[in-house]
Amino acid sequence: MSNILVYVLHxxxxxxxxxxxxxxxxxxxxxxxxxxxxAVVVGEGDLTDxxxxxxxxxxxxxxxxxxxPEGLAQPVVDAMAKVIEDNGHAYALFGGGLLGFEIGAxxxxxxxxxxxxxxxxxxxDNGELVASRPILQDSMVSESRxxxxxxxxIGRLNAFEAAERNGxxxxxxxxxxxxxxxSTKATMVQRGEQRGADVNIEDADVLIAGxxxxxxxxxxxxxxxxxxxxxxxxxxxxxxxxxxxxPYAGQIGQTGKTVAPKLYLAAGISGAIQHKVxxxxxxxxxxxxxxxxxxxxxxxxxxxxxxxxxIVPKLTEAVRAKKGS
Amino acid sequence: xxxAGSRNGLVVPAAFPPPVNPVQEFVGPPTDPEDExxxxxxxxxxxxxxxxxCANRLLQLLAEDEALATGLGEVPVAVVEKxxxxxxxxxxxxxMRPSAMKELFPAVAPTDWPTYGxxxxxxxxxxxxxxxxxxxxxxxxxxxxGNYLISVAELSRWLADKAEEAGAYxxxxxxxxxxxxxxxxxxxxxSGDKGRGKDGEPLGNFEPGSDVLAKATVLAEGTWGHLTGAxxxxxxxxxxxxxxxxxxxxxxxxxxTPLTRVIHTLGWPLRTSAKYKEFGGSWxxxxxxxxxxxxxxxxxxxxxxxxxxxxxLQQFKTHPRIRGILEGGKRIAWGAKAxxxxxxxxxxxxxxxxxxxxxxxxxxxxxxxxxxxxYAMHSGILAAEHIYGQxxxxxxxxxxxxxxxxxxxxxxxxxxxxxxxxxxxxxFFVGGAIVNAMVATKxxxxxxxxxxxxxxxxxxxxxxxxxxxxxPDGKYTFDKLSSVYITGNETRDDAPNHIRVQKEVPxxxxxxxxxxxxxxxxxxxxxxxxxxxxxxxxxxxxxxQCGAITAKGGRLTTPEGxxxxxxxxx
Numbered sequence: 014m015s016n017i018l019v020y021v022l023h024x025x026x027x028x029x030x031x032x033x034x035x036x037x038x039x040x041x042x043x044x045x046x047x048x049x050x051x052a053v054v055v056g057e058g059d060l061t062d063x064x065x066x067x068x069x070x071x072x073x074x075x076x077x078x079x080x081x082p083e084g085l086a087q088p089v090v091d092a093m094a095k096v097i098e099d100n101g102h103a104y105a106l107f108g109g110g111l112l113g114f115e116i117g118a119x120x121x122x123x124x125x126x127x128x129x130x131x132x133x134x135x136x137x138d139n140g141e142l143v144a145s146r147p148i149l150q151d152s153m154v155s156e157s158r159x160x161x162x163x164x165x166x167i168g169r170l171n172a173f174e175a176a177e178r179n180g181x182x183x184x185x186x187x188x189x190x191x192x193x194x195x196s197t198k199a200t201m202v203q204r205g206e207q208r209g210a211d212v213n214i215e216d217a218d219v220l221i222a223g224x225x226x227x228x229x230x231x232x233x234x235x236x237x238x239x240x241x242x243x244x245x246x247x248x249x250x251x252x253x254x255x256x257x258x259x260p261y262a263g264q265i266g267q268t269g270k271t272v273a274p275k276l277y278l279a280a281g282i283s284g285a286i287q288h289k290v291x292x293x294x295x296x297x298x299x300x301x302x303x304x305x306x307x308x309x310x311x312x313x314x315x316x317x318x319x320x321x322x323x324i325v326p327k328l329t330e331a332v333r334a335k336k337g338s
Numbered sequence: 339x340x341x342a343g344s345r346n347g348l349v350v351p352a353a354f355p356p357p358v359n360p361v362q363e364f365v366g367p368p369t370d371p372e373d374e375x376x377x378x379x380x381x382x383x384x385x386x387x388x389x390x391x392c393a394n395r396l397l398q399l400l401a402e403d404e405a406l407a408t409g410l411g412e413v414p415v416a417v418v419e420k421x422x423x424x425x426x427x428x429x430x431x432x433x434m435r436p437s438a439m440k441e442l443f444p445a446v447a448p449t450d451w452p453t454y455g456x457x458x459x460x461x462x463x464x465x466x467x468x469x470x471x472x473x474x475x476x477x478x479x480x481x482x483x484g485n486y487l488i489s490v491a492e493l494s495r496w497l498a499d500k501a502e503e504a505g506a507y508x509x510x511x512x513x514x515x516x517x518x519x520x521x522x523x524x525x526x527x528x529s530g531d532k533g534r535g536k537d538g539e540p541l542g543n544f545e546p547g548s549d550v551l552a553k554a555t556v557l558a559e560g561t562w563g564h565l566t567g568a569x570x571x572x573x574x575x576x577x578x579x580x581x582x583x584x585x586x587x588x589x590x591x592x593x594x595t596p597l598t599r600v601i602h603t604l605g606w607p608l609r610t611s612a613k614y615k616e617f618g619g620s621w622x623x624x625x626x627x628x629x630x631x632x633x634x635x636x637x638x639x640x641x642x643x644x645x646x647x648x649x650x651l652q653q654f655k656t657h658p659r660i661r662g663i664l665e666g667g668k669r670i671a672w673g674a675k676a677x678x679x680x681x682x683x684x685x686x687x688x689x690x691x692x693x694x695x696x697x698x699x700x701x702x703x704x705x706x707x708x709x710x711x712x713y714a715m716h717s718g719i720l721a722a723e724h725i726y727g728q729x730x731x732x733x734x735x736x737x738x739x740x741x742x743x744x745x746x747x748x749x750x751x752x753x754x755x756x757x758x759x760x761x762x763x764x765x766f767f768v769g770g771a772i773v774n775a776m777v778a779t780k781x782x783x784x785x786x787x788x789x790x791x792x793x794x795x796x797x798x799x800x801x802x803x804x805x806x807x808x809x810p811d812g813k814y815t816f817d818k819l820s821s822v823y824i825t826g827n828e829t830r831d832d833a834p835n836h837i838r839v840q841k842e843v844p845x846x847x848x849x850x851x852x853x854x855x856x857x858x859x860x861x862x863x864x865x866x867x868x869x870x871x872x873x874x875x876x877x878x879x880x881x882x883q884c885g886a887i888t889a890k891g892g893r894l895t896t897p898e899g900x901x902x903x904x905x906x907x908x
Contacts, residue, residue, distance in 0.1 A: 228865065251831060255877070261831070267823070268831050268879075285819040306809065308817070 031108030034173035040072020087196035109170030126163035219245025226281020266291035284309025348797035351891030379410025381552035385424030388697025389558030390497035391718030397504035425494030438715030459599035465606035511900035524692035562885030563699035588633035593667035642801035676885035682756035760788035826904030
């Protein structure tokens with residue numbers, strides 16, 4: 014029987030979205046393998062039975078509760094190693110995120126297990142799990158299978174979707190873990206949100222990006238309106254992020270995010286290579302710039318030489334009219 | 339009455355000094371508690387030809403002297419390098435005279451050196467216009483028979499490997515931010531902090547620097563040494579002449595047709611009239627059968643606000659003679675570096691208690707011969723030998739090093755060419771005649787001492803220079819940002835600003851910085867109005883650490899270790 018053990022991170026009374034995705038994925042895979050999906054949660058006094066039972070909605074049948082500092086890697090490695098040693102899980106699965114990378118690596122080293130990181134897909138083949146992982150800058154996919162008693166699979170961020178299913182009841186079992194001496198060396202000082210976690214420009218189909226040509230921070234208001242009309246999101250160049258006109262989370266380019274939306278509309282962006290490398294794979298690139306010599310026109314599908322302050326509001330109107338809203 | 343900061347109505351960069359007090363900020367006693375200090379035998383700041391020659395020579399001497407090696411502790415020789423690897427911030431033409439390599443590695447055959455072979459032949463052209471050129475007899479200082487074609491970035495990697503094999507401790511991605519001085523003696527350096535944010539605030543990954551204490555400290559920081567500048571002030575090492583600099587911008591091209599000789603040019607696109615003070619020239623060197631190095635160097639005492647070495651190089655490449663060499667090729671590397679050109683009279687005193695200055699930091703560049711790498715290495719070797727000798731005698735008095743450099747090939751060559759740069763203030767043709775006389779008479783004419791003037795004292799005017807620059811086509815001519823991109827510079831956006839300039843400056847000064855900087859660091863805001871003070875935008879993450887800003891009225895300090903370009907074959 015092949016059971017899958019999943020690490021679930023929680024913070025301020027909520028489970029992490031990527032962890033829930035991993036539970037859902039484990040439940041799906043376990044049902045194909047004829048096993049069960051179990052979860053490990055590490056924390057202090059806040060782990061009530063009722064709270065942990067919530068994992069049942071995502072398909073977990075058993076939750077191991079271990080006492081220890083939450084959010085640090087080594088105590089979780091101790092807890093998972095103990096649970097696996099006592100119960101013989103065949104696989105350990107992690108959602109995306111740096112903590113999972115660290116725990117997964119530690120666990121693999123501790124249990125002498127095979128480990129695959131940045132996994133985007135897991136399938137069952139011949140009663141075994143096969144993890145797929147993009148390699149060589151996402152140009153190829155490599156498949157991993159596991160030889161030993163344990164396989165460690167660590168997902169890429171957002172690889173597994175959290176899906177509620179008609180879960181059965183959850184058994185909560187306390188695990189008595191003796192933390193290794195080194196596991197207590199680090200203490201949690203402060204936890205905070207990753208900057209810009211709230212803006213998700215990578216998923217938008219339509220991106221309206223603004224550059225220094227907007228002239229002033231207020232210039233983004235009209236881009237927000239246009240993005241609203243399209244149902245898209247707003248992004249920015251490094252220059253305007255540096256100038257404090259837009260948050261870093263929306264920065265496209267070499268030192269920002271790489272995007273490939275269906276439509277990329279660049280307003281007042283000259284198109285330096287540092288910006289280009291972050292958006293050149295967009296399906297359709299439209300540029301508005303008053304400088305006809307701007308490099309962006311060399312890689313735009315449609316270029317408009319003109320004053321964006323006049324064009325953008327008109328475009329917004331036209332899009333709204335077309336969409337009938 | 340002229341306005342403040344101007345002369346005859348022209349802006350003088352020196353009137354807007356950078357907000358920095360180097361001695362106060364960059365020199366001081368150790369601050370770490372004693373048990374947290376890192377103790378090494380000799381600390382060498384800078385993993386370039388000078389520093390690494392010094393490390394290699396020291397380790398050769400220590401290999402034969404176990405007692406002293408043991409006495410220097412667990413880490414007898416440490417090299418502190420701010421680049422990602424040694425060589426990451428090194429850039430030169432380059433043709434190297436082999437004397438120092440032969441001296442340092444007598445057992446290694448020249449065929450095993452990291453070179454592109456010996457100079458196969460040479461030609462010098464005077465570029466008359468953007469279309470015409472004439473070949474002129476090779477002036478004696480340009481004769482390069484027996485010298486080697488190299489990439490100095492590759493040479494430094496090779497020297498670093500040798501040093502590491504010999505037991506050097508290479509601290510890459512580490513800047514030397516502060517010179518540690520105790521009781522008027524240099525006792526080491528303090529490494530720079532890492533993980534600070536834009537406003538200097540510690541971020542999640544903050545790591546404070548450490549005091550690195552050493553019995554001897556070698557400043558081999560290259561052109562514009564951050565600590566060298568502070569040390570010269572703190573120990574009053576300056577001589578009567580100011581150091582002056584040139585800026586070199588270089589590209590490496592893959593070309594379908596092999597180049598079979600080294601080429602130097604004089605003249606176009608530089609303007610010959612004395613009022614512009616445009617002094618310099620180009621090189622084009624083969625790097626094997628499929629690559630060429632092409633670059634342009636010009637003195638930073640130029641007078642036109644719109645002068646830009648990067649754009650002059652782009653303009654230069656449009657000349658039919660040059661374009662023909664690059665035809666069908668592809669640019670694969672780019673970079674920029676300032677070069678000390680003050681020569682003999684501008685060399686600082688090279689030693690202070692506990693400390694030695696080597697290489698470009700000491701101004702050891704022979705301007706007429708366009709050479710400096712072998713001097714850097716020779717001075718590194720001399721530094722190693724003096725440090726070894728003194729430590730052996732239980733002394734940290736390295737003052738005899740200064741005389742040894744002056745008595746060596748470095749001092750004699752530089753004395754012979756001591757009045758090279760200064761005559762060109764009289765314009766290209768008059769200056770050229772004087773310099774030729776100097777070369778022909780081995781320095782007896784023009785005798786005496788022609789003084790240098792600091793680059794930043796040059797009054798600036800708008801001279802219409804920009805009209806000649808080509809519009810980048812992305813194939814043969816390039817803008818500054820795509821050039822920075824191929825240096826591999828990926829400085830994080832929220833790093834602290836390491837460039838000190840006054841912010842509210844006259845428009846001409848702001849524009850001058852904008853044109854001057856090959857990496858597009860300075861920007862005049864689009865909405866800046868009239869001639870009033872301009873609040874310069876400083877895109878410091880673009881910086882490739884060339885050092886030109888320090889010559890023209892600002893001050894470069896060390897960035898966070900690991901930031902800046904990652905030069906491979908420059």
